[in-house]
Amino acid sequence: MKTEAEKTDNIKTNKKAELLSLSLTELEELMLSVGEPRYRAKQLFSQLHRGLSPAEMTNIGKLTRQKLGEISYYHLPEVERKLVSAIDGTVKYLFRLCDGNCVESVVMKYEHGNTVCISSQVGCRMGCRFCASTIGGKVRDLTPGEILGQVIAAQKDCGERISNIVMMGIGEPLDNYDNVLKFLRLVGSPDGLNIGYRHISLSSCGVVDNIYRLARENLPITLSISLHASDDETRSQIMPINNRWNISELLSACREYFAATNRKISFEYTLIDGKNSSVASAERLAALLNSNLRSKTQTMPIHVNLIPVNEVEESGLKPPDKKSVAKFVAALEAKGIRATVRRKLGSDINASCGQLRRAAGNSGEATDVKNCE
Numbered sequence: 001m002k003t004e005a006e007k008t009d010n011i012k013t014n015k016k017a018e019l020l021s022l023s024l025t026e027l028e029e030l031m032l033s034v035g036e037p038r039y040r041a042k043q044l045f046s047q048l049h050r051g052l053s054p055a056e057m058t059n060i061g062k063l064t065r066q067k068l069g070e071i072s073y074y075h076l077p078e079v080e081r082k083l084v085s086a087i088d089g090t091v092k093y094l095f096r097l098c099d100g101n102c103v104e105s106v107v108m109k110y111e112h113g114n115t116v117c118i119s120s121q122v123g124c125r126m127g128c129r130f131c132a133s134t135i136g137g138k139v140r141d142l143t144p145g146e147i148l149g150q151v152i153a154a155q156k157d158c159g160e161r162i163s164n165i166v167m168m169g170i171g172e173p174l175d176n177y178d179n180v181l182k183f184l185r186l187v188g189s190p191d192g193l194n195i196g197y198r199h200i201s202l203s204s205c206g207v208v209d210n211i212y213r214l215a216r217e218n219l220p221i222t223l224s225i226s227l228h229a230s231d232d233e234t235r236s237q238i239m240p241i242n243n244r245w246n247i248s249e250l251l252s253a254c255r256e257y258f259a260a261t262n263r264k265i266s267f268e269y270t271l272i273d274g275k276n277s278s279v280a281s282a283e284r285l286a287a288l289l290n291s292n293l294r295s296k297t298q299t300m301p302i303h304v305n306l307i308p309v310n311e312v313e314e315s316g317l318k319p320p321d322k323k324s325v326a327k328f329v330a331a332l333e334a335k336g337i338r339a340t341v342r343r344k345l346g347s348d349i350n351a352s353c354g355q356l357r358r359a360a361g362n363s364g365e366a367t368d369v370k371n372c373e
């Protein structure tokens with residue numbers, strides 16, 4: 001069995017540049033190195049981001065294509081499995097990466113456009129008790145091009161423009177900070193997919209130091225915080241990250257994020273029967289958010305997304321019944337906190353994250369491992 005370090009070494013020692021991970025400036029350097037003028041990089045960048053490989057580009061000379069092939073490679077995630085919900089048209093992909101590892105992406109169709117939910121790592125090391133993605137630990141980080149590749153491949157496969165992105169798939173985006181940041185700049189680029197930052201949400205379990213960094217990046221993306229508890233004792237039991245940064249430290253970082261970006265913050269709260277779903281928990285949650293994020297001088301726009309826990313066999317955790325969920329919502333709203341229960345899209349295809357990859361037996365060591373070119 002390969003160790004994690006050996007596996008990432010495969011990627012690191014890869015001498016060829018991954019075209020989808022390159023910024024326009026880096027692509028310009030690459031074009032210059034194969035004897036092409038700098039200005040041609042823009043066209044290449046735009047075609048790559050629309051899902052064309054250099055081999056398919058008729059506007060590049062054969063010799064240039066050959067030279068590019070010697071120093072770089074282009075690989076889009078390949079559709080390993082695809083499930084389409086008969087109920088609402090949600091499409092779930094299991095994508096195979098160039099080294100054989102798999103990640104999941106989901107395309108959800110809303111009236112305001114198509115949204116793709118993408119992964120940021122193969123596996124996850126955050127250890128949240130209810131989450132299927134973390135069961136085999138983290139295998140490796142995704143490159144910027146592999147994160148972007150999911151959007152391109154999903155768009156190509158479904159044949160419709162994707163206008164919104166949520167980083168809520170497998171992995172903790174703020175545990176792969178540099179690659180995620182590079183991805184955000186690539187996907188927002190006017191010469192690429194040009195998806196506006198206001199149409200992008202990033203969900204984090206609370207890697208506080210990187211929330212402060214993100215606040216300084218001048219990217220107006222929406223931050224979603226996976227809170228899931230209203231007191232430190234409960235949160236530490238279900239989310240190990242809380243032992244590193246507690247709720248008060250997390251909410252201070254949220255205040256700073258809002259002060260820097262003026263963007264609404266949403267809080268994810270997974271309802272688990274007998275753990276965090278009582279009316280008393282709801283009242284404590286409302287008090288927590290009101291006292292930490294709202295004052296007479298500053299009212300931060302916040303929203304709570306309630307998600308009845310999806311049952312993951314290994315966790316043994318169950319969702320509360322509908323009546324308890326309704327009582328929880330009412331208790332929050334009585335204290336001025338807006339809350340919605342997440343509409344369950346793709347319930348017939350098990351569209352919540354991590355479950356397809358595990359079902360495919362790809363929870364740790366990649367099967368059919370081959371090196372990226």
Ligand code: SAH
Pocket residue numbers: 128130131132167168169170171172173203204205224225226268270307308309310311312352353
């Ligand atoms: N690591 C990031 C993003 C990935 S998970 C984060 O923690 O936010 C996306 C959301 O789904 C998170 O709010 C996560 O806590 C939640 N989630 C994970 N497993 C779940 C399950 N079994 N049931 C309900 N929500 C779950």
